[in-house]
Amino acid sequence: EAQVTQNPRYLITVTGKKLTVTCSQNMNHEYMSWYRQDPGLGLRQIYYSMNVEVTDKGDVPEGYKVSRKEKRNFPLILESPSPNQTSLYFCASSLSSSVSNNEQFFGPGTRLTVL
């Protein structure tokens, strides 16, 4: 089944404890992206990647890191999480960044709470 998977789905952690949220897609998509969703603020793009080893900042990259060493994986790293990073996180992928109307497929979301 074609899908985007994220792990973990739920995570409660404490301030300063490094964590990684994994994202994997099995559709051979070039483009991958991370979003956070907060009430009243909607979906905001954190980082995106147009292909392996190519990443760029979205609107809210502060406090996050990403890497794209393989086409299928795009982990989101929080080196020192803070309470303002408590949010619902979505990973998404689409076939190609060069095709303008490509659909983005979203993962099921990761609900992160930082105490």
Add this chain to the structure above:
Amino acid sequence: RKEVEQDPGPFNVPEGATVAFNCTYSNSASQSFFWYRQDCRKEPKLLMSVYSSGNEDGRFTAQLNRASQYISLLIRDSKLSDSATYLCAVRQRTYKYIFGTGTRLKVLA
């Protein structure tokens, strides 16, 4: 001013009604436009891409007005199952995506 703006609603409409949402964007160089549907904090799913010529998919019609920088979504003959949050999304030339905050629709029996 937000780059992409939507009326948050909620829009409460009776079954069978026609409802329309607008979404305005500020960057005239925006390249691609989309409507996504999101149910109860689940993942967004593409409803339709929006083309300059307008496009229709069953009861749903999307239109793009580049001159006035807005996109619209029209839902005809609303069903209970249409109750959801509708997100507009804009892709920039830089391949960044900007989403609106969403418009909540509740279709009432």
